[in-house]
Amino acid sequence: MMGQQGGSQDKLFYAFNLDDHVPRSHLLRGIDCFFDLSELRHHLALFYSHTGRPSIDPELMIRMLIVGYSFGIRSERRLCEEVHLNLAFRWFCRLDLDAAVPDHSTFSKNRHGRFRESDAFRHVFESVLRRCMSEGLVTGEGFAVDASVIRADANRARGMRGTEVIDWNKGDGPSRAVREYLAALEESNPVSEDPSEPAGSPAVPKIISLTDPAARWTAAPGGPAFYAYSTNYLIDLKAGIIVDVEATPAHRTQEVDSTRKMIGRVEERFGLKPARLVGDTAYGTAPMLGWMVEDKHIAPHVPVWDKSERKDDTLSSSAFEWNARANEYTCPRGHALRSDRRQFKIHRERVTKADTVIYRSSQNDCKTCSMKDRCCLNTPTRKVARSIYETSRDVARSIATTPQYAQSRRDRKKVEMLFAHLKRILKLDRLRLRGLSGAQDEFLLAATAQNLRRMGKWLTTVPQTTSPMPA
Numbered sequence: 085m086m087g088q089q090g091g092s093q094d095k096l097f098y099a100f101n102l103d104d105h106v107p108r109s110h111l112l113r114g115i116d117c118f119f120d121l122s123e124l125r126h127h128l129a130l131f132y133s134h135t136g137r138p139s140i141d142p143e144l145m146i147r148m149l150i151v152g153y154s155f156g157i158r159s160e161r162r163l164c165e166e167v168h169l170n171l172a173f174r175w176f177c178r179l180d181l182d183a184a185v186p187d188h189s190t191f192s193k194n195r196h197g198r199f200r201e202s203d204a205f206r207h208v209f210e211s212v213l214r215r216c217m218s219e220g221l222v223t224g225e226g227f228a229v230d231a232s233v234i235r236a237d238a239n240r241a242r243g244m245r246g247t248e249v250i251d252w253n254k255g256d257g258p259s260r261a262v263r264e265y266l267a268a269l270e271e272s273n274p275v276s277e278d279p280s281e282p283a284g285s286p287a288v289p290k291i292i293s294l295t296d297p298a299a300r301w302t303a304a305p306g307g308p309a310f311y312a313y314s315t316n317y318l319i320d321l322k323a324g325i326i327v328d329v330e331a332t333p334a335h336r337t338q339e340v341d342s343t344r345k346m347i348g349r350v351e352e353r354f355g356l357k358p359a360r361l362v363g364d365t366a367y368g369t370a371p372m373l374g375w376m377v378e379d380k381h382i383a384p385h386v387p388v389w390d391k392s393e394r395k396d397d398t399l400s401s402s403a404f405e406w407n408a409r410a411n412e413y414t415c416p417r418g419h420a421l422r423s424d425r426r427q428f429k430i431h432r433e434r435v436t437k438a439d440t441v442i443y444r445s446s447q448n449d450c451k452t453c454s455m456k457d458r459c460c461l462n463t464p465t466r467k468v469a470r471s472i473y474e475t476s477r478d479v480a481r482s483i484a485t486t487p488q489y490a491q492s493r494r495d496r497k498k499v500e501m502l503f504a505h506l507k508r509i510l511k512l513d514r515l516r517l518r519g520l521s522g523a524q525d526e527f528l529l530a531a532t533a534q535n536l537r538r539m540g541k542w543l544t545t546v547p548q549t550t551s552p553m554p555a
């Protein structure tokens with residue numbers, strides 16, 4: 085017999101328990117087990133007035149943001165609608181069936197105001213990380229570092245050459261992202277009188293976005309250039325938990341420099357210092373390896389950045405043997421290359437701007453040598469540049485021959501997988517907030533969501549199959 089849906093929807097009273105309607109295997113249940121915001125109110129107390137109308141509950145806002153970043157809901161308007169309609173989201177946000185969901189404009193205002201001033205997102209990220217540590221998901225034995233480029237919310241067409249003078253006060257005056265950029269510029273170059281002149285900054289970008297000037301004009305392989313930021317992850321290799329995250333403009337030097345900041349912060353805040361650090365060639369520059377080996381005593385599981393190897397048939401620097409005791413190189417013909425062949429009247433350190441010491445052969449040895457054509461065809465002597473960090477580079481080279489290094493190369497995929505997950509599942513392939521602080525907020529929230537998702541999946545035994553959104 086064909087059934088027919090009966091009854092109407094005009095009942096006044098229901099016996100309804102929200103908890104009964106959220107599946108046991110729902111991802112949010114796993115997340116909820118480990119998400120504790122009990123200290124948030126205390127952390128934010130100074131940023132709220134004791135009088136006036138009560139604000140939106142900060143815990144509700146953070147829970148809504150975690151829902152948004154965990155399920156790839158990028159629009160604040162849509163997030164408010166989804167939380168209004170989805171029972172599991174309501175349950176996670178501690179909202180009753182008839183409780184009001186904040187209006188999206190009020191939501192945005194609060195998010196960009198007090199939360200940024202109070203560094204609330206870092207507080208939440210760190211509290212989740214502490215929970216990961218207490219659950220045994222972080223050992224601190226090995227860390228991996230990497231960066232991924234994320235498009236900024238800036239139109240490609242709205243840019244000017246970095247060498248041009250830009251009037252930032254045109255129209256309605258500078259936006260928040262522009263004000264933030266100018267303040268950072270002034271901080272890095274306090275002597276400059278004109279903030280629109282970036283000549284004193286470390287590097288003048290080729291093109292500056294007028295919408296989000298801190299974003300970097302970046303050429304992606306196979307596609308047109310765009311404005312972007314980089315999210316830098318430092319992860320623990322045991323379970324792939326993100327132990328720190330830092331936003332930088334999409335520029336290799338700034339990405340690499342952020343590693344020092346993250347390693348220092350994790351050591352200071354959590355007492356964690358890895359025995360080994362895994363990274364790609366970008367992290368294998370001489371100063372970086374010197375910092376890892378000599379300053380931090382961390383084993384560099386990183387390929388050495390070395391451009392000295394020659395592709396033709398001529399002799400590369402590696403053909404010359406280093407003799408530390410005599411402070412000289414020995415060439416394949418057995419002659420010495422020394423750094424003190426040139427005599428100066430005034431004492432010099434003999435270290436170049438590139439942080440190298442130049443070792444030279446003797447003209448007498450070379451002029452009769454049968455290998456001269458392959459060694460120094462166009463010059464009377466051969467020069468070999470030795471980095472002042474060469475000992476650290478040698479440490480990295482010797483680690484690269486070990487089986488542990490081969491394992492580290494496999495381990496590095498964990499950080500790459502996190503980036504793939506970030507872009508494909510959490511849909512963070514383009515930022516919605518502008519400025520470096522906007523990027524930092526988004527990256528912190530996404531990393532928090534990734535850690536919570538991982539903890540929820542690793543530590544709950546119920547299979548995670550039912551999810552209202554693609555995850």
Ligand code: SF4
Nearest residue numbers: 415445450453456459
């Ligand atoms: S050219 Fe000079 S430096 Fe090169 S192999 Fe001959 S002697 Fe040695």
